[in-house]
Amino acid sequence: MTSVAERAPEVRARGLTPVWACSAVAFLLVSLAIGVLAGPVDLGVGSVLESAGARLHVPGVSTSLSPTEEAILWQIRVPRVMLAALVGAMLSLAGATYQGVFRNPLADPYLLGVAAGAGLGATIAIAYLPDGLRGQRVLPVAAFVGGSIAVVLTYAVGRSARRERDAATLILAGVTVTAFFTAWQTFVQQQNSETLQEVYSWILGNIPSTGWSDVVLILPYIAVAVIVILALRRVVDVLNLGDDEAASLGVDVRRVRLALVVAATLGTAAAVAVTGLIGFVGIIVPHTIRLLTGVGYRALLPLSVVVGAGFLVLADVVARTALSPAEIPLGVVTAFFGAPFFALVLRTTRGGAS
């Protein structure tokens, strides 16, 4: 694949430069530090460092935090920061992947109906499962199953179209499935109005304070998705030229696209399952990187993972500290900053040929 990319002059978009790579990693590290240090409860920088040192068995260091503060730091705050990083990385990567695969700058991780499907799965679980089963543990599974079914359906609808299976057909199928599942979800929700509050807060999107269990739950899916997509990152540059051009360069367009889309969707479904809908991350992060660096997909995809993780950690810091000790739904924070930014992206890219 590398040789294919190198033979095509148009594909030679800029690769990863050390400056941008270091900047992205520095951004992530700073974000993680802020995420761990900032919160509704002020633990103090020194105490947090001491506590971390004690956990790492640094000789001579012991924690000065009370047991309650230790619990707040290690059972609530740190897992939440990790979860935000994982989800942010996944959503940005999925968004960038879809934008490349479908050659559509507006593509976001929810393009193929995964969000609507997950929403329906969660709503059905909230509305119909008996009390004993309905704990918070079942919700992610139901959402994940719903999201996966929706995407399989999108693919089936896309395939059944008599037209050649191009990217536009799949997007249309996604719109159709989204509309259908959203209508179904609204109906179920309306029939069970006592569940309105729970469904509503799920859909708004937030990083839950559920400790390490959610991190462990979604880590395998996101790890697989990231590995598959990054392994194929050079092919995305080729796909971005168009199906015919990519095929003429020796790429099995259908198989590669399927692999990329399945990986991105699997990871997104896992992320959506625990956090609900968090809009705009998948759009703003890749577009910001592209505007700043002008890199091609083979560099954009890994940068999206790193910057996306940092971005969502910071957004979650805003969500849990801006009105502390109250919380703002994370989806509100990302959309509030994302919408104006996206308008700007539209303005600056409108006249451009790319």
Next chain:
Amino acid sequence: MLRSFLVLAGAAVAALALAVAGASGGSSATGQFPVTVVGSNGKVTVTKRPTRIVSLSPTATESLFAIGAGPQVVAVDDQSDFPKSAPRTALSGFTPNVEAIAAYRPDLVVIAYDPKGLSDALGRLGITVLHQDGAKSFKGAYQQIRQLGKVTGRDGSARTLVANMKRKIGAIVADAKKGRQGLTVYHELDPTLFSATSKTFIGQVYTALGLKNIADAADSAGFGYPQLSAEYIVSSSPDLIVLADTVCCGQKASTVAARPGWDRISAVRTGSIVRIHDSIASRWGPRLVNFFRAMSAALDRLRS
């Protein structure tokens, strides 16, 4: 055609009703009609003792049955699950269908919520509507019960009920004043940690019992129902946790204790977790007394 005819006919009936009401004037003596009360939808005149009441308000349903007006009620909405003897139907108070309500030929419809011009639409059909919005204080809740007494001709029973409620709650509050003060409480509306401040109706129960509500610090906007962060709840370590999400979301002491970090909270350690039925905690009717009793029992356990 039919539609415009119905609207015209409805308007004519409404005009007639107004004329009758205006002519006879508003006397409000016990059990006498016509009677005029002021609901959330303004002045409401009931011309004669209603015998076909439809209640789309679960709170009003409880009050109507508690004051003995139950036999006058022909239908209640799908959320009115108390008392069991109430004639529960598929009617919805949130997404109401005017035709379905009108089909019960009601002479009085009580609502707590007026979506998409429901009361106007019923008014055009000549049906009297009493809108009783969520009460903001105990006084407001008592007034609503008294009001239902007036419009149903059960004024005496309504007065007795309110007097009994005041007496029972007063005794519980007086008892609570004798015990340890300054205990803190966290009221949970759902597992994503939405809570209710002292400004809300339910929050006033805690204020009356001398409890300090940890949600108050989180409500700079004054909205009344902030979403708290888990860190804050754990560090506040409230003495009491009240779960109003037992039915909707299956929460109980063990699920709360299993949340990360929550085992450090005072209420979890002492087992001071009160499970209150969602419907009792979200209504402002006669069962307010039950809520006070549950809280009082929990406080007694905590203080002993």
